[in-house]
Amino acid sequence: MDAIDKLSTLFTRFPGIGPRQAHRFVHFLLRSSPTLRRELAGAIAELAANVKQCPTCQKFHDGGKAECALCTNTHRDPSLLMIVANDSDIAAVESSGTFSGYYFVLGTTLSLSSDKQQDLRESRLNQTVTKHAAGGLTEIILALPANPEGDATADHIRSVLTPFADKNNITITMLGRGLSTGSELEYADPDTIKNAYKNRG
């Protein structure tokens, strides 16, 4: 396999990228300046060297400690834990300025079209919920996409957490459907997130 085919094949492994787009990326890079290619290669190497996953919330970060800046922030509200699908959902919720608790990132949602089991980091989730319960957790908010996959994931996570939540007097709520159907948190504007949070139940 030559260098062009090799890179094209790698690009086809990206979400939503087919062979034609992958070739366009490679040809864009061939036409680009050597500086851009060097920067890109360097940024990918840096990602591998410096970015780690927070053991508590599972978010990727490049802070100095094992835990991320959110999990180590003692000024946040320990009674609230929000469960989101992706790291980018945290950024969206944070920019709405409406939530001051802690997070957990599932990393994906359940797929309804494939039989492949999705790893929702359930054992990590159980550890994190147990840890927060010891710190005064009273409410877990499911903040998953307003689409069939998000609903299936919310149902599943609710069934996983309910026995522990019941035993520890923790309420499980969901964001209100101020989010329009099909919308994902990461693309929602701050006011929509604020309303969805206010109307949770």
Ligand SMILES: [Zn+2]
């Ligand atoms: Zn964290």
